Amino acid sequence: MDYEELAQLLSDASSLDASPQEPPPPPPPDSPLRLYDSSRGAIARERSQRPFSQQQRLLSTLDDDSLVGLVNTFDRPTQRARLRRPAAPADDAADAEDDPCIVTSSPEPPSSVVPSTPPASSRLSESDSSSDRSRSSSPTAARVGPLKFGDYAQYFSDKTAHQHSRDEYMRKLYQDALNGGREYPPIFKDCTIYINGRTFPDRLQLHQKIIIHGGSFKHFLSGKKSVTHIVASNLTAKKRIEFQNYKVVAPAWITESIAASKRLPWQDYALITGEYGQQKLQIARPPAAALPAPEQQPADGFDANSLDCKQPGFLQSFFAKSRLHQLSAWKADLRALFCEKYVEGAHLQPPPKGARLAIFHVDFDCFFATVSALSDARYDLSRDPLAVAHGNNSSEIASCNYVARSFGVKNGMWVRSARRLCPNLICLPYNFEQYEVNSKLLYQILAGSGFFQMILPISIDEAICVKYLDGLPDGDASAHQQCEAITRQIRRDVFDATNGCTVSIGCSNSLVLARLALKKAKPNGQCVMASLEQDSIDAFIEELPLRDLPGVGATIVDKVQQHILFEQTAEPTIGDLKRNSSLQLLASKLGTKTGHKLHLFLSGKDDEENSRVLRDPLDYFARKSISVDINYAIRFDTIHEIDEFIDRICEHLTTKLGELDMVTPQVTLKVTRRCEHAPIEPAKYLGSGECDTFSRSSRFGVPTCEAGLISTEVKSSFRMLGCPPKDLRGIAVQLNKLEKVSDRVCQLRLPFREQDASSAGSRFPALNVNAFNSLPGALKEDVRTELLKRKINLPPSPPSKRSASNSPVKDYWGRHGKRTETLKQEMPSTLDEDFMNHLPTQIQREIKWDHAIVKKASSSVRNRLSRKGTGVLNLSKNRPSKPEAVKFQSLERPLGISRLIKSWIDDTIDNGPHIDDLNLFDKYLTKLAAKGKTHHILKIARTMSSHLEYHSSFTKSNPQGRQEWEEYLLIRMIPTLTASAAKSDSGVQVTFDL
DNA sequence: CCGGTGTGGTAG
């Protein structure tokens, strides 16, 4: 961007403003609102490393009183009336609850009815943490105040806004702009509508119609429950199947309902004809007329044969066939079911404190292989070597029977290698449905037997059953016999019920021993060792491989061999380690907890963590995180495709989150990247090959369940990790530290009164805020830093006269047009916590950096820009740099401007327009409006609309950038147009088909 | 010492 040019434009435009206060400031090198530009963070970090200034060193030598006194000498009334934010009008207070943007530090005194920032000193005295200190001031706080007409910059930046409140906001806006503030009939109240594909009227128009008539609008199709109607003009056969459970209607339903002023029956406009609910017929025989051209099908992402991570249906089709995903999903379901039942008290009783327990570890033998074999009469489990796998070469063996194992075949082995060991190996397909059926039978038998007080789910094929041995004396022979009998019966029942699936059971009085007994019992056996003497326990476990201990995997065995046993045997036994180690040795070589745990295990005792499942099963099984990991078939070319993928993952996650009724305060992105030396395509088809992993987490101060917000954070994290799109081999998104929504009722804020009261007794001398504001720029910043270091807070500024302005547009310019200046001059000392909390983490980080550093702006804009690429993460390589600057000269030539706008949109359709450019463009629009060139604005709006529509016809276009454009069009262009038309009275029909 | 982050390990 040519900044001199821009500065010129800015000053031109600011002359339109009735009350300019300042000479035009230097343009912002980069707006803090720019979500996608992580380079800013790098710059800020760099700056923050500069040494403190001389001035600041001096300041730090003063005591509190002297410092404040020094500042107060600067009170010059003439400088008092600075840019001030308007007070929030009372009618905006109602929105505050839904819109995090509004609940922020108000400049009004605490006595106001409008929520205001509690003085930070009280907060700090409660919590003396460093993070509080560093976040206690921010340039962004300048963006507070009611959302007004032209306030879209804030609107864009605030990806945290709930969809609902957005809709509310836009509805109000339309009402004011188009209907004289009157309400439209709420025809689509309680409707949540998604628009699929190209429609006529187009997306934007339908969106507006839906919103103003009380409906809400979904940009994504997430969960089945999230949308009530889908609007589409035509559907492909695949979509037809995908949407079969939805109410899919033609756009005419919207337009004609509006014309009729009532919601017409959707059935009359249904695109999928036939009975609602008779989907099976639809699958079998979709109407011939609707069949799409064959080449359209793959683009839909539901091509059964290909697995393409770029297609929307990828996640689902991958999960459907992924054994590991199913395993995890089943496990989660079982745990959830357990918690449900436990709360109800069904089948389960809380374990008595010191009770002696008999623990039965029940496990199907090579579950998948057995079940798959039983459903194919050709094969004999006991004679044929069998395995379950998808393919023939680099496909992994999910499970193999004991015949195959006798050849050395192991689970997880590639089929090709297994065939080398066992040429006759037979590969069976998965049969997930039958696995579920048999699992259910197992659990039913266990629960129905009445032998156990508690049944703890381990997985689809494995459970731990607990029996309380109350009356029986220690070492009672009858207890042992009883357990043997129980075990026998369970095994027989399961075998019968499943028509041939065998389970093995290990039984003992600790979890570890039960597990070890199970290992000994396998296959198709049982091992009961209740109430044994320590000696016989030792003798029993002596022989078993160390690997069999819970929590001991390949790495720990390696470490043991290397550091404790010094490579004595290939497969060390429990006895080997027990003879050659001590608690101290174990702890020092393997870590405190691990060492301690192992030490206990070596004597057959459970450790604290392990036995938690017995002591507090509800807590043990409670869900604390949720995540999606994809490390297969990830092949992307552009960051933009990855963004879309991330969007889908986040949609998936938030759908689940919603089902769980939970929210998350933190999201972690894990990126798996091809190793430098690894081949582009690994041996395994669509595999990830050798990879490195990187992860980055970010926090939402206020826990959230919104896909858009989470997604934005993840995309930002992805950019920080700097993985070239083509090298990406896996991606995982985790939502951590989940909280149940119902558990966090309304801990939003403490009552203000209390905080006000506590701040009254501040130990600091009063600081004159006007004096502070009068300080010369650089000194002011140094002082601010010093004040913050000492936790002296500036009092809130009084509301300014400017708030009386009745022009929202002017307010907008006042606050946003001079962003750089605003940041420097008006940065309040206390950052409203709620406000901070609602900002994406990256922005928070940037604010903190910005805040922590002393800004002298010594380097020029150009300088700073040229240093952009020097960030540690080498961001510029991986992300398209800021789009080419948009110039709005040749303003009066319609053809030129239309071409310019088209190319501007083309350039920014991925990541959205840059705020600087939008500001600039806004100036231009304002000028046009001032000159009464309404037709001009109209033409531009039409150009934008049609060009966005054109973009939306590509599946490749990124919803994020397009959405931002659409939003801009809707909340900025249209109102400007309306206002301009009203003012000029030009007779131009501002229908704009909207 | 505390609490946070990123990484690693393990289990089914």
Next chain:
DNA sequence: ATCGCTACCACACCGG
């Protein structure tokens, strides 16, 4: 072809 998931703990390290 092929479907290399995911929850959770523990640890190392870092900065206040």
